[in-house]
Amino acid sequence: MTYTGIMRKLHRESCGLCRTELKNFGVTIGKTEILRDIDLHIHCGELTALVGPNGAGKTTLLKAILGEISHTGELSFLDAGDCRRNPIVGYVPQRLEFDTGSPISVLDLFAACLSSWPVCLGHSRRLRERASARLASVQAEHLLDRRLGDLSGGELQRVLLAMALDPNPDLLLLDEPVSGVDVQGKEIFYDLVSNLRQQYDLSIILVSHDWPLVSRYADRIVLLDRTIQYCGTPQEVFSDEKILRSYGPPVREEIDQIRVKPQIIPSGEGVGA
Numbered sequence: 001m002t003y004t005g006i007m008r009k010l011h012r013e014s015c016g017l018c019r020t021e022l023k024n025f026g027v028t029i030g031k032t033e034i035l036r037d038i039d040l041h042i043h044c045g046e047l048t049a050l051v052g053p054n055g056a057g058k059t060t061l062l063k064a065i066l067g068e069i070s071h072t073g074e075l076s077f078l079d080a081g082d083c084r085r086n087p088i089v090g091y092v093p094q095r096l097e098f099d100t101g102s103p104i105s106v107l108d109l110f111a112a113c114l115s116s117w118p119v120c121l122g123h124s125r126r127l128r129e130r131a132s133a134r135l136a137s138v139q140a141e142h143l144l145d146r147r148l149g150d151l152s153g154g155e156l157q158r159v160l161l162a163m164a165l166d167p168n169p170d171l172l173l174l175d176e177p178v179s180g181v182d183v184q185g186k187e188i189f190y191d192l193v194s195n196l197r198q199q200y201d202l203s204i205i206l207v208s209h210d211w212p213l214v215s216r217y218a219d220r221i222v223l224l225d226r227t228i229q230y231c232g233t234p235q236e237v238f239s240d241e242k243i244l245r246s247y248g249p250p251v252r253e254e255i256d257q258i259r260v261k262p263q264i265i266p267s268g269e270g271v272g273a
């Protein structure tokens, strides 16, 4: 195979070799230990759903991976050539806080993040093309000149997703990215994420309380409560009576519904946490 052929394979299909590794990872804030003993491999082309009760430490884990708060243990990215380095991390927050009456456009937002040139002095053609291409990858090119405050919840999250893909991340973090969005908007968003995972061979961690969506889109589920309680495919999680028992009545009901109307799409076998 030629070099170009290999590169195309690495970048367009899941090579299964690249991974972000968390080893003996923990977070302590003040005297409070919030996370401990997290050992996790997140492979390329894989969507890992992070599920757990309120206060389990899900957001804290994402913040520590992003470097917003300090952690103990190791975080590294291993590429297909076995080179270890810090991962490039993309992040889509639950929501973006901004003044909805502000005249700022989607292009202005890209400009503020991608360039040091003052937004009020206009945008270069190059920046416009770059933002446009990123938006096209999430089917949102038409939103480029729209005012941020005029976007629907689903459209805004797609814009944030496009921004999280620039530069190409090794690991994409999604923190309940569509919690306030209607069912159709949610499906559009997750279909996109699922396609991007394959197209760009992305590793993704998705925090969600939405069991039906998780069962449909995740390759792997990590149950977190201060540390990893369980790690397995959706099929393994939903067929483990012990796990179902320990996840309380509300979750149990949702899971029972999923089992009555199965939505699980079989995925790869490896769960190697």
Ligand SMILES: Nc1ncnc2c1ncn2[C@@H]1O[C@H](COP(=O)(O)OP(=O)(O)OP(=O)(O)O)[C@@H](O)[C@H]1O
Pocket: 029, 032, 034, 052, 053, 054, 055, 056, 057, 058, 059, 060, 061
């Ligand atoms: N800066 C902080 N100082 C002290 N404790 C904190 C701090 N930030 C978070 N915590 C605590 O850490 C625990 C985990 O919080 P975190 O927000 O990560 O949970 P979560 O799993 O994301 O919860 P939820 O599902 O409700 O969003 C909580 O008990 C929270 O009160």
